[in-house]
Amino acid sequence: MRVNGVDHPVPHDARRLLADHLRHDLKLTGTHVGCEHGVCGCCTVLLDGAPVRSCLMLAVQAEGHDVTTIEGLARDGKPLHPVQQAFHDAHGLQCGFCTPGFVMSVVGLLAQHPEPTAEEIDEGIAGNLCRCTGYASIRRAVRLAAELSR
Secondary structure (H helix, E strand, O other): OEEOOEEOOOOOOOOOEHHHHHHHHOOOOOOOOOOOOOOOOOOEEEEOOEEEEOOOOEHHHHOOOEEEOHHHOOOOOOOOOHHHHHHHHOOOOOOOOOHHHHHHHHHHHHHHOOOOOHHHHHHHHOOOOOOOOOOHHHHHHHHHHHHHHO
């Protein structure tokens, strides 16, 4: 599998979850694990550009695919990805635990809908739970990210 542009072997244990492989084997701890049932969205990564729940996917299922984690968006002191910048500028985070999952979901959303409607934004973030923000600032961040991405 290719993770953030770097080729990595799949784990030998066929039962290893992608989230565990990313966090424990590859030390990419930006992918958070919340509910471990695919409900909260904290573990969202991109698989070939589409958002997926890494806690519901076996690492071997990613063999031959491109996986992008939050660490793969802005690396080595480069500027933040437009979605990361928008979350910062629009205060789309508070405690930050859910933020990587939201950011990855929004990156996937904007790839499909560069100018999302309010309904598309709601649908795009519906699989992610936040207990801090009330979602208004997250919706603002998505609209700002769309602007910054143009």
